[in-house]
Structures are given as C-alpha cells and as structure tokens.
Amino acid sequence: MSRYKEIKNNLLQYILQLPENEKLPPVRELMKKFNTSQVTLDKAFFELKNEGIITTHVGRGTFVSKQGVYPKSFYYRTIGMIISDPKVLYESIIINGAVKKLHDEGYCITIFPTSIYNYGNYEFIKKAAGSRSICGWIIIPNYNTMYDSEFHKLVNEYISKHSPFVSIDHLLTANSSMTIYVDYYLSGKQLGNIFLRENIKRIGFIWNPNSNPCQQRLNGIIEAGRENPFDIWFIQYKSNLDNYGVSYIEPEEVYRAYESGVNTFVISNPLLISSFLKLYYEGINTGRLSEKHVKVAAYIEPGQQVIIPGNFIKIKKPSVEIGEYAAESIIKLVKKEDIILPKYFKCTIEVPENWATMG
The missing domain is CATH 3.40.50.2300 (Response regulator)
Structure with a gap:
C-alpha cells in the first residue's frame, strides 16, 4: 500500500469517529498526528472531499461532511x-x-x-x-x-x-x-375461512391485547366471519420478561373455555406453544380435555422443532x-x-x- 493510501485510510478511520459537522484539527496538527507531509495529507484530503466525507470552507477550515452524503469508501x-x-x-x-x-x-x-x-x-x-x-x-x-x-x-x-x-x-x-x-391480518382471515368451512363457530383466542400482531390476526378472523360472526372466548396469556419473554397460559382458563363449548384454539404467539402443549397433555391425562375434540391453530416459525398433535394447523412466517x-x-x-x-x-x-x- 502506498504511503498516501495508508495515510488516507488512517485519516478516514479517525474522521468516521467524529460527529457530523465536526471541525478537523489544523493541518499542521494532523501532519504531526499521522507523521506525514502536507503534500501527502493534501492528496488524501482531495480524495476524501470527492467521496463526500469532508468539506472545506475557505477561512473556516475542514469539516466532517453534512448529513445524508454517503461516501463510497x-x-x-x-x-x-x-x-x-x-x-x-x-x-x-x-x-x-x-x-x-x-x-x-x-x-x-x-x-x-x-x-x-x-x-x-x-x-x-x-x-x-x-x-x-x-x-x-x-x-x-x-x-x-x-x-x-x-x-x-x-x-x-x-x-x-x-x-x-x-x-x-x-x-x-x-x-x-x-x-x-x-400480514398477520391475512393469516387471521385465512383461519376464519377455514373455521367457516368446517362449521366451527366457537373459538378460543389466546392473545395479548397490547400486541399488534395478535390484534391484526383477530381482525382477520372477525372479518372472515362478518356475515356469520364467530363466538370468540378470549384467553389472555402472561409474559415473564425476566426469563427471555417466556409466556404462560393459565390452564384453568383453557379448561373453562373447553367446558363452555370451545374446542378450537388459536395460539397467536410462538412463545405460547410450549405452554399450551404442556397444559394440553396435562388436560388429556387428567380428563379435563379430550384429544379428539380439541383443535389448535398454532403460529409455527420456520424450522421450529415442536412435537404437536395431528390436529394442529400450522401458521408459518417466511423469516x-x-x-x-x-x-x-x-x-x-x-x-x-x-x-x-x-x-x-x-x-x-x-x-x-x-x-x-x-x-
């Protein structure tokens, strides 16, 4: 690498640490800092100005370039x-x-x-x-x-x-x-159309009302059932942000929904899958749920490894x-x-x- 290229690269790394419109030190100070001559420094300055990294104002000095100029370096x-x-x-x-x-x-x-x-x-x-x-x-x-x-x-x-x-x-x-x-809304509408086709009217919607994706998916389901509205049982999940956002579903809320005639559940957050599967199998083992009468629409990420029953609809996002x-x-x-x-x-x-x- 030529001497001036080396100086230019060193000068560039120095400049990129400075905020916008920061005035550079005097030429003599930079010559001393980078152990170079004024001729070499001027040549490096010339290229940096052409690349939009610095600007020079006569009588004022040299400054880090204005916002919005993206150099090619x-x-x-x-x-x-x-x-x-x-x-x-x-x-x-x-x-x-x-x-x-x-x-x-x-x-x-x-x-x-x-x-x-x-x-x-x-x-x-x-x-x-x-x-x-x-x-x-x-x-x-x-x-x-x-x-x-x-x-x-x-x-x-x-x-x-x-x-x-x-x-x-x-x-x-x-x-x-x-x-x-x-487009969470579209996936919700697709789910709603499947529910209509299978004559499913009562839905357990496991969600966080403050979550925009949950709200969009819910809106899609509601839109699908505009002419023949669904009976939606809302189950709010809890998040423990001290443990990497692990979410928790209260089993009794799911069991109460099932006992009230809800047998189709929509899991609106992938973090809920493990929690739901746990209560799902516990419910079957204790007789609170029936494996043959519970259907689930679950939000599955690409590549996610989960063991799920055959009655799960998988919703995937193209990550x-x-x-x-x-x-x-x-x-x-x-x-x-x-x-x-x-x-x-x-x-x-x-x-x-x-x-x-x-x-």
Missing part, C-alpha cells in the same frame, strides 16, 4: 443491526437471511443487542449512529423496545438523522425509512425471506435507489388432511 459499508436476542429462533433466521445477503454484496455487519439484560442502555448505539461509521440500519424491535419511549427517541433523534434504516414489521412505522410488514428483503432494501436506501414501499410478507398456513375430521 469501503470503510463506510457497514450495516448496524439492532436485535434483541439471536437465540430466539424467528429473529435468528431473519438475521441469518440478512447477514448472508449483506456479505454477498460486500457489506460488513455490526450487531447491537438490546436484550432484557441491557434494556434501556442505548449509549453504544448513540455513539455508533453519531460517528458515521454505520451507513444504514436494520432494526428488529422486541417486546421491550416496542413500548420503550427511550428507544423510539433513540431511533428518531439519533439513527434517522444520520442514516437510513429498515424496521421489521409495524413497530416503528412513523419515522422509519422503510417498514417491512408481515429467511424477510431478512433477505431487509438487506436488499437497506442497500438500496444507502445507494439512494428507489424501492417499493411497503412490502407485505404473507403468512402461509398448513392444514393436515385429517384436521376437518378430528373430533
């Missing part, structure tokens, strides 16, 4: 990814899809976790957003951040002011450069495709290319052949 090809917990299967599949696509396109990825253990500690994200070392962001909100005003402030006042970002799903639609939607599309979209936003907004990813539904004959 390799060092400015890093995507920040804000996640909650990569051990959560759905999230890990999205991450894998996005990371592979970004790597294929020559981008680097920096992961910023916001799990329950560092919930609210966003200083490291603020510094990264302000340093201009990140050219774009992919944000996967979680149950903590979706209701956290500080997180929304972080996105609106730091991230969005420095670079574009893509938000997965509905949680940051107000100020996001782009939001990728999963890998979401990650790939998020990566494609943020690359286009960084390059200031046109994209189509928004894109909906439809949930797919698998119905066992014998589902209609169970019970």
Whole structure:
C-alpha cells in the first residue's frame, strides 16, 4: 500500500469517529498526528472531499461532511443491526437471511443487542449512529423496545438523522425509512375461512391485547366471519420478561373455555406453544380435555422443532425471506435507489388432511 493510501485510510478511520459537522484539527496538527507531509495529507484530503466525507470552507477550515452524503469508501459499508436476542429462533433466521445477503454484496455487519439484560442502555448505539461509521440500519424491535419511549427517541433523534434504516414489521412505522410488514391480518382471515368451512363457530383466542400482531390476526378472523360472526372466548396469556419473554397460559382458563363449548384454539404467539402443549397433555391425562375434540391453530416459525398433535394447523412466517428483503432494501436506501414501499410478507398456513375430521 502506498504511503498516501495508508495515510488516507488512517485519516478516514479517525474522521468516521467524529460527529457530523465536526471541525478537523489544523493541518499542521494532523501532519504531526499521522507523521506525514502536507503534500501527502493534501492528496488524501482531495480524495476524501470527492467521496463526500469532508468539506472545506475557505477561512473556516475542514469539516466532517453534512448529513445524508454517503461516501463510497469501503470503510463506510457497514450495516448496524439492532436485535434483541439471536437465540430466539424467528429473529435468528431473519438475521441469518440478512447477514448472508449483506456479505454477498460486500457489506460488513455490526450487531447491537438490546436484550432484557441491557434494556434501556442505548449509549453504544448513540455513539455508533453519531460517528458515521454505520451507513444504514436494520432494526428488529422486541417486546421491550416496542413500548420503550427511550428507544423510539433513540431511533428518531439519533439513527434517522444520520442514516437510513429498515424496521421489521409495524413497530416503528412513523419515522422509519422503510417498514417491512408481515400480514398477520391475512393469516387471521385465512383461519376464519377455514373455521367457516368446517362449521366451527366457537373459538378460543389466546392473545395479548397490547400486541399488534395478535390484534391484526383477530381482525382477520372477525372479518372472515362478518356475515356469520364467530363466538370468540378470549384467553389472555402472561409474559415473564425476566426469563427471555417466556409466556404462560393459565390452564384453568383453557379448561373453562373447553367446558363452555370451545374446542378450537388459536395460539397467536410462538412463545405460547410450549405452554399450551404442556397444559394440553396435562388436560388429556387428567380428563379435563379430550384429544379428539380439541383443535389448535398454532403460529409455527420456520424450522421450529415442536412435537404437536395431528390436529394442529400450522401458521408459518417466511423469516429467511424477510431478512433477505431487509438487506436488499437497506442497500438500496444507502445507494439512494428507489424501492417499493411497503412490502407485505404473507403468512402461509398448513392444514393436515385429517384436521376437518378430528373430533
């Protein structure tokens, strides 16, 4: 590597740690800092100005470039990814899809976790957003951040002011450069149509009323039954956020619903599956439930390994495709290319052949 290229790279790494519009030190100070001549420094400055990284104002000095100018430098090809917990299967599949696509396109990825253990500690994200070392962001909100005003402030006042970002799903639609939607409403409507076809009128809906995906899926079911409304028994689940968001269903609520004539249940959150299966088999063993008379529509993530009875409808979300599309979209936003907004990813539904004959 030539001497001036080495100086340029060192200078670039130094500049990218500075906030927008920060004035650079005097030339003599930079010459001393990087142990170089003014000729070499001027040549490096010339290229950095052409790449939009710095601007020079006669009589005022040299400054870190204005917001919104995305340099072509390799060092400015890093995507920040804000996640909650990569051990959560759905999230890990999205991450894998996005990371592979970004790597294929020559981008680097920096992961910023916001799990329950560092919930609210966003200083490291603020510094990264302000340093201009990140050219774009992919944000996967979680149950903590979706209701956290500080997180929304972080996105609106730091991230969005420095670079574009893509938000997965509905949680940051107000100020996001782009939001990728999963059409929970459509899956709910598809379920409702299946229930109508099988003449199922009473439904146990296991949900969190504060969850937008749950509400969308419920709206879809209600729309399907507009002319012939369903009788819906609501069962609210509980979440323990101190234990990675593990959710819990009160067995007695399910048993009471069943004893009141409900034999079809919709599980609206994948974290509920293990809890429901536990009470399902306990109910069968104790005689509180009948295996032949209980049907379940469960939200199953791609690749999720669960042992389920044959009377489960599986609702799947195309997680890998979401990650790939998020990566494609943020690359286009960084390059200031046109994209189509928004894109909906439809949930797919698998119905066992014998589902209609169970019970």
